Amino acid sequence: MHAQPGTPSDPDASPAGGTDPFAAPTPTGADPAAAQAPGEPDEPREPAPPVTRRAALLSGGVLLTAVLLVVLLLMPVPYAVNSPGPTLDTLGEHDGQALITIDGAETYDSTGQLRLTTVSTTGGPGYPSSVLGVLQGWLSPSRRVLPVESVFPQDATQEQLDEQNEAQMVSSQENATVAALEELGYTVPVTLTVHDAVEGTGAVGVVEPGDVLLSYDGTALTSYGQLIDLLDQTDPGSTVTLGVQRDGAEVDLDVVTGEREEGGGSQLGVYIDPTFDPPVDVSIRIDQIGGSSAGTMFALGIIDKLTPEDEADGRVIAGTGTMDLNGAVGPIGGIRQKMAGSLRDGADWFLAPAGNCDEVVGHVPDGLTVVKVSTLHEAREAVEAIGAGEADDLPTCTAADAADAG
Template identity: 40%
Template structure:
């Protein structure tokens, strides 16, 4: 017997299912303006990696005696799913909403307007190379060895004060006769001179000393004068350090590289069997700087079974309300503090933890 009400109800259900299926299909096909940031590969910097089918140590110090160590020293990374060229669909964002280890953010946070995937990868590769050099300088400095520095011109901006005056490869040694041993000293001299006031740059070009006049300018919207050249700090290290990693970029592995170099060059075992994970940029003088993706790296450290997670003190404002259960976290400001925190845990004690973020010290 035909039941009109039952048929109507059945029709409404089928229509609802059809509409829901269409919405799901559209959500799976329509690109979203968002990307997913999640924990990436974890690499033991005291171990080996495969490069062109061959196993090689991550860290190699040439012509130096190195010492056996135990434990794991993890470099942490984040992966970004979604780009201007390969956007994530709306449907693909749903799992990230339920996973505290993942974060949804606008694609423009990772790829500013006009920046391609290739350009971002090129920039992070340069940052990685720089972080390796700074890590080596910081490590040798922590070991009490002398590290020389040079300020080399890496690029000259067209139409800037340096255009036509400086050349790529020039080494800046002085400003108005005063030595500039590092970039901070160079900036201090330029700012002190002021805009519109000529300074004498002492440089070396192809090994020949020169003195060149240059007039710093203050760009519109900026507060301090510039010379219009990008300056790279080149380190003269006591020994050559080779770090073998591929497909990993950015500056945030600097601290871990420095710890690994110190461990390999120091008799005895720094880690004493511990699994230590960490993240942080590093300056050649040992200061540890802030990084991105802190929350995702915390979850990566937890997933790796870390006995200690080292993070930059400068990232205290980024510590999430929810951190992985049982993860021992030590904020550190420089390489000496990072090494001390590892030693404290190796001795069976507790290092200063997130309470440092509350006190700011």
């Protein structure tokens, strides 16, 4: 029973209308008896239902499945995956240093870019492909998945592959330097030393390892390109006289030339180890990239630096292709990935070897224009035409070219 307001029910009652400052307020409409006194402990809660054996097994199964799925996605598989690699401007810097430096001649700046292109590949020794990587490769139009044995020698170690790629890069740089200087009219003195004769040719038993070539049918040899030109003008099966230096003496040797596999002109039938003495000192600094496919872009970069004309004139031109000592552009691998990497890095134009037209046709990314080149001279003219805004008539890969290349 509650006392009426203003009527004390006992001596300790509060005056009418007063408030006990130590009493807990009772919400309007609430049962005062239900209010919890200060300091009174919470009512005990209902305990959580026990985990059943079935629930525990289900949770453990989900966790195990997730772990197995991660392991499966990351486990190595016998495939190689080619992806677009980095591109580098041969007219710019690499790791804070000029990629190409030249001493012994005046050099000139350029406002354009000539970008070499690369392919990043997994699947080789030390860099296995995973299930996840292969799945991504199959789903991506800029990647390619191949059986690993079609890309890497199965008995090769990572160290052996690195040494091979480095040797190819050094040879590529030397070829590019010689081809570029000769394209500009320089004479590049060379010592043409015979490494060995090619089995099945007319040079076997006539030319010996260590012979130094001095003349060809009475014409003094002053460059490697000159020897190639002379062979171009010689019919297969002709007998030519080679002047060589052997053991300090000059000797004349009669050699029957052979037919080239690609046709046109003759082959001498010897492996030559040339040693060059270029009149201009060219140094190319590049790390973590190997192979021979950057030769064409190296050569174009050297030409650009040694000529006062601003050939590219602000354009971003990428490309690829091996470079022979006589200036021939050769086909390479991974051209689809290289085109994709070029577009990604801002290139509008791409120089492609004619021998790769079968992989170019139907696979050119939107926004990229491809120009077909067979020689360094053609590549140089293409760069000049692009820089001058006169590129409408430059050759590109056609279906007929693709059939020839294939």
